[in-house]
Amino acid sequence: MAEKTKFVLEQYLQTLKSMLNENKEIEDIAKKLYKRYKSAFDLVFKYSTPNDTSEIGNILRELIEQEKLLLPYNSNKTYVRFQPIFLHKNIEKLKDKGLFPKDGNLENNTIYLYEFNIRNHVVNFDLKIGAGEQEVRERLFEIYRKHKSFFNRVDKNLQPKWHQSFQKLILSENDIGDFIESGDTEKLRKILTEKFRELIEQDLPKYIQILESELL
Structure with missing residues:
Protein backbone atom coordinates (compact mmCIF):
# COMPACT_ATOMS: atom_id res chain seq x y z
CA MET A 1 0.00 0.00 0.00
CA THR A 49 -27.76 19.06 32.30
CA PRO A 50 -31.23 20.05 31.06
CA ASN A 51 -33.86 18.44 33.28
CA ASP A 52 -36.49 17.33 30.80
CA THR A 53 -39.16 15.63 32.91
CA SER A 54 -41.89 15.75 30.28
CA GLU A 55 -41.51 12.02 29.56
CA ILE A 56 -42.29 11.26 33.22
CA GLY A 57 -45.61 13.08 32.93
CA ASN A 58 -46.42 11.36 29.64
CA ILE A 59 -45.89 7.90 31.13
CA LEU A 60 -47.95 8.71 34.23
CA ARG A 61 -50.82 9.96 32.07
CA GLU A 62 -50.74 6.72 30.07
CA LEU A 63 -50.81 4.63 33.23
CA ILE A 64 -53.79 6.57 34.57
CA GLU A 65 -55.71 6.28 31.31
CA GLN A 66 -55.13 2.52 31.25
CA GLU A 67 -56.29 2.00 34.85
CA LYS A 68 -59.99 1.13 35.16
CA LEU A 69 -60.15 2.29 38.80
CA LEU A 70 -59.16 5.85 37.90
CA LEU A 71 -60.28 8.79 35.82
CA PRO A 72 -57.83 11.44 34.52
CA TYR A 73 -58.26 14.86 36.10
CA ASN A 74 -56.97 18.38 35.40
CA SER A 75 -53.22 18.04 34.87
CA ASN A 76 -50.32 20.17 33.70
CA LYS A 77 -46.55 19.85 33.30
CA THR A 78 -45.90 19.77 37.05
CA TYR A 79 -48.99 17.97 38.37
CA VAL A 80 -50.49 14.81 36.87
CA ARG A 81 -53.83 14.17 38.56
CA PHE A 82 -56.57 11.59 38.73
CA GLN A 83 -59.76 10.78 40.61
CA PRO A 84 -60.71 7.31 41.87
CA ILE A 85 -63.87 5.88 40.32
CA PHE A 86 -64.92 5.25 43.94
CA LEU A 87 -65.66 8.96 44.38
CA HIS A 88 -67.92 9.08 41.35
CA LYS A 89 -69.83 5.96 42.39
CA ASN A 90 -70.37 7.23 45.93
CA ILE A 91 -70.82 10.95 45.40
CA GLU A 92 -74.38 11.01 46.79
CA LYS A 93 -73.34 9.11 49.94
CA LEU A 94 -70.44 11.53 50.42
CA LYS A 95 -72.87 14.45 50.16
CA ASP A 96 -75.26 12.85 52.66
CA LYS A 97 -72.43 12.44 55.17
CA GLY A 98 -71.25 16.02 54.71
CA LEU A 99 -68.06 14.88 53.03
CA PHE A 100 -68.74 16.71 49.79
CA PRO A 101 -70.55 19.99 49.05
CA LYS A 102 -74.30 19.43 48.49
CA ASP A 103 -74.35 21.43 45.27
CA GLY A 104 -70.84 20.45 44.16
CA ASN A 105 -69.58 18.17 41.39
CA LEU A 106 -66.33 16.30 40.89
CA GLU A 107 -65.53 17.93 37.56
CA ASN A 108 -64.49 21.24 39.10
CA ASN A 109 -63.93 20.49 42.79
CA THR A 110 -60.49 19.92 44.35
CA ILE A 111 -61.35 19.05 47.95
CA TYR A 112 -60.30 15.49 47.07
CA LEU A 113 -56.98 15.99 45.32
CA TYR A 114 -54.78 13.14 44.04
CA GLU A 115 -51.66 14.22 42.17
CA PHE A 116 -48.20 13.21 41.07
CA ASN A 117 -45.94 16.16 41.83
CA ILE A 118 -43.16 16.21 39.20
CA ARG A 119 -40.03 18.17 40.09
CA ASN A 120 -36.56 18.19 38.55
CA HIS A 121 -35.10 16.29 41.49
CA VAL A 122 -37.96 14.10 42.77
CA VAL A 123 -41.47 12.83 41.96
CA ASN A 124 -43.98 12.28 44.77
CA PHE A 125 -47.58 11.20 44.88
CA ASP A 126 -49.53 13.62 47.07
CA LEU A 127 -53.00 13.20 48.51
CA LYS A 128 -54.30 16.58 49.63
CA ILE A 129 -57.35 18.27 51.00
CA GLY A 130 -57.81 20.98 48.42
CA ALA A 131 -59.67 24.25 48.35
CA GLY A 132 -63.43 24.29 48.84
CA GLU A 133 -66.23 24.42 51.39
CA GLN A 134 -64.58 24.77 54.78
CA GLU A 135 -66.99 22.56 56.76
CA VAL A 136 -66.39 19.68 54.35
CA ARG A 137 -62.63 20.22 54.53
CA GLU A 138 -62.73 20.12 58.34
CA ARG A 139 -64.76 16.89 58.42
CA LEU A 140 -62.37 15.26 55.98
CA PHE A 141 -59.40 16.53 57.99
CA GLU A 142 -60.74 14.91 61.18
CA ILE A 143 -61.17 11.59 59.37
CA TYR A 144 -57.60 11.75 58.11
CA ARG A 145 -56.34 12.59 61.59
CA LYS A 146 -58.12 9.54 63.02
CA HIS A 147 -56.11 7.36 60.64
CA LYS A 148 -52.60 8.73 61.02
CA SER A 149 -51.13 5.29 60.45
CA PHE A 150 -52.08 5.76 56.80
CA PHE A 151 -52.15 9.55 56.39
CA ASN A 152 -48.44 10.02 57.01
CA ARG A 153 -48.36 13.78 56.35
CA VAL A 154 -51.46 15.03 58.11
CA ASP A 155 -50.69 17.80 60.63
CA LYS A 156 -52.36 19.19 63.73
CA ASN A 157 -53.71 22.27 61.95
CA LEU A 158 -55.70 22.31 58.73
CA GLN A 159 -54.02 24.58 56.18
CA PRO A 160 -56.25 27.24 54.59
CA LYS A 161 -56.01 26.11 50.95
CA TRP A 162 -53.97 22.95 50.24
CA HIS A 163 -53.36 20.48 53.05
CA GLN A 164 -50.89 17.67 52.49
CA SER A 165 -52.22 14.44 54.02
CA PHE A 166 -50.44 11.48 52.42
CA GLN A 167 -47.25 11.27 50.41
CA LYS A 168 -45.42 8.48 48.62
CA LEU A 169 -42.05 8.67 46.87
CA ILE A 170 -42.35 7.66 43.21
CA LEU A 171 -38.96 8.64 41.74
CA SER A 172 -35.90 9.55 43.79
CA GLU A 173 -33.24 12.08 42.82
CA ASN A 174 -31.01 9.20 41.71
CA ASP A 175 -33.80 7.72 39.56
CA ILE A 176 -34.30 11.01 37.74
CA GLY A 177 -30.56 11.62 37.46
CA ASP A 178 -30.06 8.21 35.88
CA PHE A 179 -32.82 8.88 33.36
CA ILE A 180 -31.52 12.32 32.41
CA GLU A 181 -28.00 10.95 31.99
CA SER A 182 -28.91 7.77 30.09
CA GLY A 183 -32.17 8.70 28.37
CA ASP A 184 -33.32 5.13 29.02
CA THR A 185 -37.09 5.54 28.67
CA GLU A 186 -37.82 1.85 29.08
CA LYS A 187 -36.05 1.72 32.43
CA LEU A 188 -37.94 4.84 33.50
CA ARG A 189 -41.24 3.29 32.43
CA LYS A 190 -40.47 0.12 34.39
CA ILE A 191 -39.74 2.01 37.62
CA LEU A 192 -42.80 4.26 37.21
CA THR A 193 -45.07 1.31 36.46
CA GLU A 194 -43.87 -0.61 39.54
CA LYS A 195 -44.46 2.38 41.81
CA PHE A 196 -47.79 3.15 40.18
CA ARG A 197 -49.03 -0.43 40.60
CA GLU A 198 -47.93 -0.41 44.24
CA LEU A 199 -49.89 2.80 44.80
CA ILE A 200 -53.04 1.52 43.08
CA GLU A 201 -52.97 -2.02 44.45
CA GLN A 202 -51.76 -1.39 48.00
CA ASP A 203 -52.26 2.23 49.06
CA LEU A 204 -55.44 3.19 47.23
CA PRO A 205 -57.47 0.22 48.63
CA LYS A 206 -56.48 1.24 52.17
CA TYR A 207 -57.61 4.78 51.49
CA ILE A 208 -60.93 3.66 50.00
CA GLN A 209 -61.52 1.33 52.94
CA ILE A 210 -61.18 4.29 55.32
CA LEU A 211 -63.70 6.34 53.34
CA GLU A 212 -66.08 3.39 53.06
CA SER A 213 -66.11 3.01 56.84
CA GLU A 214 -67.27 6.62 57.12
CA LEU A 215 -70.13 6.04 54.69
CA LEU A 216 -71.76 3.22 56.66
Whole structure:
Protein backbone atom coordinates (compact mmCIF):
# COMPACT_ATOMS: atom_id res chain seq x y z
CA MET A 1 0.00 0.00 0.00
CA ALA A 2 1.33 3.43 -0.91
CA GLU A 3 2.31 5.58 2.06
CA LYS A 4 -0.06 8.39 1.06
CA THR A 5 -2.98 5.97 0.79
CA LYS A 6 -2.10 4.38 4.11
CA PHE A 7 -1.92 7.82 5.77
CA VAL A 8 -5.35 8.83 4.45
CA LEU A 9 -6.96 5.58 5.62
CA GLU A 10 -5.36 5.86 9.07
CA GLN A 11 -6.69 9.42 9.44
CA TYR A 12 -10.13 8.26 8.33
CA LEU A 13 -10.14 5.45 10.91
CA GLN A 14 -8.96 7.83 13.61
CA THR A 15 -11.82 10.20 12.76
CA LEU A 16 -14.34 7.37 12.90
CA LYS A 17 -13.05 6.28 16.31
CA SER A 18 -13.38 9.82 17.63
CA MET A 19 -16.91 10.17 16.24
CA LEU A 20 -17.93 6.87 17.79
CA ASN A 21 -16.26 7.77 21.10
CA GLU A 22 -13.93 4.79 20.76
CA ASN A 23 -10.68 6.67 21.09
CA LYS A 24 -9.02 4.59 23.81
CA GLU A 25 -6.55 7.28 24.76
CA ILE A 26 -9.24 9.92 25.26
CA GLU A 27 -11.43 7.42 27.10
CA ASP A 28 -8.61 6.55 29.53
CA ILE A 29 -7.87 10.21 30.20
CA ALA A 30 -11.57 10.96 30.78
CA LYS A 31 -11.89 8.08 33.25
CA LYS A 32 -8.81 9.23 35.19
CA LEU A 33 -10.07 12.83 35.34
CA TYR A 34 -13.54 11.78 36.49
CA LYS A 35 -12.11 9.48 39.16
CA ARG A 36 -9.86 12.24 40.47
CA TYR A 37 -12.42 15.07 40.34
CA LYS A 38 -15.67 13.12 40.68
CA SER A 39 -17.42 15.53 43.08
CA ALA A 40 -16.66 18.53 40.86
CA PHE A 41 -17.87 16.78 37.70
CA ASP A 42 -21.05 15.58 39.45
CA LEU A 43 -21.80 19.15 40.54
CA VAL A 44 -21.34 20.43 37.00
CA PHE A 45 -23.56 17.68 35.58
CA LYS A 46 -26.26 18.39 38.16
CA TYR A 47 -26.62 22.06 37.26
CA SER A 48 -25.76 22.05 33.57
CA THR A 49 -27.76 19.06 32.30
CA PRO A 50 -31.23 20.05 31.06
CA ASN A 51 -33.86 18.44 33.28
CA ASP A 52 -36.49 17.33 30.80
CA THR A 53 -39.16 15.63 32.91
CA SER A 54 -41.89 15.75 30.28
CA GLU A 55 -41.51 12.02 29.56
CA ILE A 56 -42.29 11.26 33.22
CA GLY A 57 -45.61 13.08 32.93
CA ASN A 58 -46.42 11.36 29.64
CA ILE A 59 -45.89 7.90 31.13
CA LEU A 60 -47.95 8.71 34.23
CA ARG A 61 -50.82 9.96 32.07
CA GLU A 62 -50.74 6.72 30.07
CA LEU A 63 -50.81 4.63 33.23
CA ILE A 64 -53.79 6.57 34.57
CA GLU A 65 -55.71 6.28 31.31
CA GLN A 66 -55.13 2.52 31.25
CA GLU A 67 -56.29 2.00 34.85
CA LYS A 68 -59.99 1.13 35.16
CA LEU A 69 -60.15 2.29 38.80
CA LEU A 70 -59.16 5.85 37.90
CA LEU A 71 -60.28 8.79 35.82
CA PRO A 72 -57.83 11.44 34.52
CA TYR A 73 -58.26 14.86 36.10
CA ASN A 74 -56.97 18.38 35.40
CA SER A 75 -53.22 18.04 34.87
CA ASN A 76 -50.32 20.17 33.70
CA LYS A 77 -46.55 19.85 33.30
CA THR A 78 -45.90 19.77 37.05
CA TYR A 79 -48.99 17.97 38.37
CA VAL A 80 -50.49 14.81 36.87
CA ARG A 81 -53.83 14.17 38.56
CA PHE A 82 -56.57 11.59 38.73
CA GLN A 83 -59.76 10.78 40.61
CA PRO A 84 -60.71 7.31 41.87
CA ILE A 85 -63.87 5.88 40.32
CA PHE A 86 -64.92 5.25 43.94
CA LEU A 87 -65.66 8.96 44.38
CA HIS A 88 -67.92 9.08 41.35
CA LYS A 89 -69.83 5.96 42.39
CA ASN A 90 -70.37 7.23 45.93
CA ILE A 91 -70.82 10.95 45.40
CA GLU A 92 -74.38 11.01 46.79
CA LYS A 93 -73.34 9.11 49.94
CA LEU A 94 -70.44 11.53 50.42
CA LYS A 95 -72.87 14.45 50.16
CA ASP A 96 -75.26 12.85 52.66
CA LYS A 97 -72.43 12.44 55.17
CA GLY A 98 -71.25 16.02 54.71
CA LEU A 99 -68.06 14.88 53.03
CA PHE A 100 -68.74 16.71 49.79
CA PRO A 101 -70.55 19.99 49.05
CA LYS A 102 -74.30 19.43 48.49
CA ASP A 103 -74.35 21.43 45.27
CA GLY A 104 -70.84 20.45 44.16
CA ASN A 105 -69.58 18.17 41.39
CA LEU A 106 -66.33 16.30 40.89
CA GLU A 107 -65.53 17.93 37.56
CA ASN A 108 -64.49 21.24 39.10
CA ASN A 109 -63.93 20.49 42.79
CA THR A 110 -60.49 19.92 44.35
CA ILE A 111 -61.35 19.05 47.95
CA TYR A 112 -60.30 15.49 47.07
CA LEU A 113 -56.98 15.99 45.32
CA TYR A 114 -54.78 13.14 44.04
CA GLU A 115 -51.66 14.22 42.17
CA PHE A 116 -48.20 13.21 41.07
CA ASN A 117 -45.94 16.16 41.83
CA ILE A 118 -43.16 16.21 39.20
CA ARG A 119 -40.03 18.17 40.09
CA ASN A 120 -36.56 18.19 38.55
CA HIS A 121 -35.10 16.29 41.49
CA VAL A 122 -37.96 14.10 42.77
CA VAL A 123 -41.47 12.83 41.96
CA ASN A 124 -43.98 12.28 44.77
CA PHE A 125 -47.58 11.20 44.88
CA ASP A 126 -49.53 13.62 47.07
CA LEU A 127 -53.00 13.20 48.51
CA LYS A 128 -54.30 16.58 49.63
CA ILE A 129 -57.35 18.27 51.00
CA GLY A 130 -57.81 20.98 48.42
CA ALA A 131 -59.67 24.25 48.35
CA GLY A 132 -63.43 24.29 48.84
CA GLU A 133 -66.23 24.42 51.39
CA GLN A 134 -64.58 24.77 54.78
CA GLU A 135 -66.99 22.56 56.76
CA VAL A 136 -66.39 19.68 54.35
CA ARG A 137 -62.63 20.22 54.53
CA GLU A 138 -62.73 20.12 58.34
CA ARG A 139 -64.76 16.89 58.42
CA LEU A 140 -62.37 15.26 55.98
CA PHE A 141 -59.40 16.53 57.99
CA GLU A 142 -60.74 14.91 61.18
CA ILE A 143 -61.17 11.59 59.37
CA TYR A 144 -57.60 11.75 58.11
CA ARG A 145 -56.34 12.59 61.59
CA LYS A 146 -58.12 9.54 63.02
CA HIS A 147 -56.11 7.36 60.64
CA LYS A 148 -52.60 8.73 61.02
CA SER A 149 -51.13 5.29 60.45
CA PHE A 150 -52.08 5.76 56.80
CA PHE A 151 -52.15 9.55 56.39
CA ASN A 152 -48.44 10.02 57.01
CA ARG A 153 -48.36 13.78 56.35
CA VAL A 154 -51.46 15.03 58.11
CA ASP A 155 -50.69 17.80 60.63
CA LYS A 156 -52.36 19.19 63.73
CA ASN A 157 -53.71 22.27 61.95
CA LEU A 158 -55.70 22.31 58.73
CA GLN A 159 -54.02 24.58 56.18
CA PRO A 160 -56.25 27.24 54.59
CA LYS A 161 -56.01 26.11 50.95
CA TRP A 162 -53.97 22.95 50.24
CA HIS A 163 -53.36 20.48 53.05
CA GLN A 164 -50.89 17.67 52.49
CA SER A 165 -52.22 14.44 54.02
CA PHE A 166 -50.44 11.48 52.42
CA GLN A 167 -47.25 11.27 50.41
CA LYS A 168 -45.42 8.48 48.62
CA LEU A 169 -42.05 8.67 46.87
CA ILE A 170 -42.35 7.66 43.21
CA LEU A 171 -38.96 8.64 41.74
CA SER A 172 -35.90 9.55 43.79
CA GLU A 173 -33.24 12.08 42.82
CA ASN A 174 -31.01 9.20 41.71
CA ASP A 175 -33.80 7.72 39.56
CA ILE A 176 -34.30 11.01 37.74
CA GLY A 177 -30.56 11.62 37.46
CA ASP A 178 -30.06 8.21 35.88
CA PHE A 179 -32.82 8.88 33.36
CA ILE A 180 -31.52 12.32 32.41
CA GLU A 181 -28.00 10.95 31.99
CA SER A 182 -28.91 7.77 30.09
CA GLY A 183 -32.17 8.70 28.37
CA ASP A 184 -33.32 5.13 29.02
CA THR A 185 -37.09 5.54 28.67
CA GLU A 186 -37.82 1.85 29.08
CA LYS A 187 -36.05 1.72 32.43
CA LEU A 188 -37.94 4.84 33.50
CA ARG A 189 -41.24 3.29 32.43
CA LYS A 190 -40.47 0.12 34.39
CA ILE A 191 -39.74 2.01 37.62
CA LEU A 192 -42.80 4.26 37.21
CA THR A 193 -45.07 1.31 36.46
CA GLU A 194 -43.87 -0.61 39.54
CA LYS A 195 -44.46 2.38 41.81
CA PHE A 196 -47.79 3.15 40.18
CA ARG A 197 -49.03 -0.43 40.60
CA GLU A 198 -47.93 -0.41 44.24
CA LEU A 199 -49.89 2.80 44.80
CA ILE A 200 -53.04 1.52 43.08
CA GLU A 201 -52.97 -2.02 44.45
CA GLN A 202 -51.76 -1.39 48.00
CA ASP A 203 -52.26 2.23 49.06
CA LEU A 204 -55.44 3.19 47.23
CA PRO A 205 -57.47 0.22 48.63
CA LYS A 206 -56.48 1.24 52.17
CA TYR A 207 -57.61 4.78 51.49
CA ILE A 208 -60.93 3.66 50.00
CA GLN A 209 -61.52 1.33 52.94
CA ILE A 210 -61.18 4.29 55.32
CA LEU A 211 -63.70 6.34 53.34
CA GLU A 212 -66.08 3.39 53.06
CA SER A 213 -66.11 3.01 56.84
CA GLU A 214 -67.27 6.62 57.12
CA LEU A 215 -70.13 6.04 54.69
CA LEU A 216 -71.76 3.22 56.66
